Amino acid sequence: GEEGEGGGGGGDDDELEAKNVRAQRAKERREKLERVAQKSTLHRLHWFRIILDEAHAIKDRRCSTAQSMMALHAQHRWCLSGTPLQNRVGELYSLVAFLRLEPHAYYFCKAPGCNCKCREYRFDANYSKCEYCGHGPVQHYSRFNRDVVNPIRKYGYIGAGRNAFVTLKREVFDKSLLRRTKEGRAQEMVLPPKLITLEANFLDDTEMDFYQAIYTQSQAEFGAYVQAGTLLNNYAHIFDLLTRLRQSVDHPYLVMHSKRAIEEGGGGAAATPSAPICNLCYEDATDPVASSPCGHAFCRECIRQYVDSCPAGAPLTCASCSLPLSVDLNDAPPAAGSPEADGASRARRGITPEEPLTQGGGGGGGGGVRLKGILGRLDMAQFRSSTKMEALMEELHAMSEADPAAKAIVFSQFVSFLDLLEYRIQRAGIKVVKLNGGMSVAAREGVLNSFKDDFGTKVILISLKAGGVALNLTVASHIYLMDPWWNPAAEYQAIDRAHRLGQHKPIRAVRFVVRNTVEERIIRLQDKKRLVFEGTVGGDIGSLSQLSEDDLRFLFQN
Incomplete structure (x- = not known):
């Protein structure tokens, strides 16, 4: 699962040194885990079946949770996840290793005639010989890295990289993955329709x-x-x-x-x-x-x-x-x-973090309530809106006219932009609440309850830093995505906060983009990644966040 393994072009000495370091770290983790496992009742039992819910939580195989799961003994193993692949292909290794999938969960020795096969590096005290076959670290390799991770890291979506995606689909997913999509179970789930539109605007002069x-x-x-x-x-x-x-x-x-x-x-x-x-x-x-x-x-x-x-x-x-x-x-x-x-x-001491105040006097005025965040750095008497903000306001007014009971979720990558939106929406007389990652648990619950239970609260502003996942907001039927990201799965997950079981209204999602800016290129980059991904791995199973050098050139081209 170490994504860099074998991916560079360094000499044997560099490769040996890197593998020695990895072997030493693996041994330290293994010894620590063995000490914990000796005291654990769960690790002393041999289970008939172990089922991991939200299995992507072990995507980092080096974290203690993943290590503990790997050490459990079982006859059968299942992993349940809506997003087994979230950011990069290497994260799949933990699931592959936990499930003991042949052959990609194992390390092999490339010495001629050697049949060494193990689930982790095991070398002697000097990290010079494998405890199983006696060959050195440089002779050993991760099958998953060799066949999947390294080609994708090195070549991206073309050539050997594309072949690696095909290998991932045919040799891993097709043999181990049972998928249930909303589209495939539409009759059973009876979800209302979902309409996603792209609203393109032009900046003013x-x-x-x-x-x-x-x-x-x-x-x-x-x-x-x-x-x-x-x-x-x-x-x-x-x-x-x-x-x-x-x-x-x-x-x-x-x-x-x-x-x-x-x-x-x-x-x-x-x-x-x-x-x-x-x-x-x-x-x-x-x-x-x-x-x-x-x-x-x-x-x-x-x-x-x-x-x-x-x-x-x-x-x-x-x-x-x-x-x-x-x-x-x-x-x-x-x-x-x-x-x-x-x-x-x-x-x-019973003190909770103070929430930003967005009412009263401005940053440039004297009296009233002191504003926090970006609003506290502005002269509010000279406040100017923006093209995107006014485009959102038009959408919110149209939503209220069409359905006075409708509620909306507004997502942005930037907390300061949410502060500006909050001020603008409040100024229009619309009751709005805001959720961001800096809130205490109690404050977060208060915001969510207000949005769900208060008929007058029509809009919730959510920072993607607060998490586009683990939220159930079926009380909303309109979703507005204020800024695109080259990881398209983040947008899908945001929309799914409302389009899920319990939703009874049709969902309308609007993706805002500004013409003749970097946002148009981000949208095109999303489409390229989505097409390549769906053509190999299939469906909307996850995302590819990594940017290649060609991607960067594309974003900055004339």
Whole structure:
């Protein structure tokens, strides 16, 4: 399951050193797990059948949960999941290994005549000889990596990469996967129809001038990396350029009044210890995690998207300082100074995180309620809407006129854009609530209950950082996706928050996109990934988040 295994072009010494490191780590994990298993009643029993629900939770085979599941003894094993493949193909290895699927769950030795076959690396104390066959680490390989992961990482969707997708479909999915889709069980589920539309708009002259200025600058920087042959080495900065372009299409304020822009301009809105800034979206970090050794903070979802989209061969570096990036997304500690870092003491005192206030005086006025987030950095007397915001308002007014009882879900990648939308919707006299990843459990439940139970609450704003999954919002029949992502499955999952059992109204989902901007290219990139994926693996089983070098060139082309 280590995706980089065997994928590079280094010498035997480098490969041997890398495999020695992996073998040592595997041994340490195995010894730790064996100590735990000796004390565990569950691990001492031999089960007839083990069924993992939400099996994608073990997608990282190195996490303790996955290791514990692998060590259970059973005659039969099942995995239940709506999204067995979420971000990258390598995540499937945990399910393949848990199910003991032949031959891809195993490691083999390529020494002539050797029939060594094992589920994990097992080498002696010096990591020089296999405990089963006596051959060295460099002779051993993961069958799943060799046949599937490495070709896809190296070649993407063409040539050997496409052949690897076919192998994945025929040798893994076709032999082990029993699929139940909404389309295939439509008569049994009796779900109402679902209509997904794409609403394309044009920026006004002022917005387009602002966007073009950022795009021209970004394209020049991108071109410089191409000329120097350092494109992949600078992926962290390229990801930053793409983020700024996407934000400028939503609203120029997201770039002009981001915390980074204020700090660089000496505006005095510097971050405080209680509000670390995400070094990818440049807003208060949501569910913050810190990279080591540099300590820079990120939203957990931002850094997850950054890692998932990183092209094969590109070094994972901190987007702020370019040091090697090291973040454990499964159990990362909160960033220093974050609300989560002192959450325990705050909980003991009965204090809950303060929610942003979006009423009363503006950031430039004196009296009234103090605004938080991006609204606190604006002169609200000079507030201007944006093309996307007004397009959404037209949709909401039309929804209310057609069905006064209708409710809507609005999704965005950017928390600050949701703050702007909340202000604009409230100003129109529409009752709205907002859900983001920084909320306490109690606050989150309060927002969801208000949306579900209060007839007057018509709109809920949801950050994808708060999770497009694990929400049941069948009270809504309209879904608005404010900004596209090159991972199309994220949009499917968002729409499925309302289109599921318990829904009795037809669902209308609108994907907003702005013409002649990077968003059009993201939509086309989505279509390309979807066609390739459905043509090989089949259906809408998951997503491919990784961006190739060709994808990056496409996004920045004229």
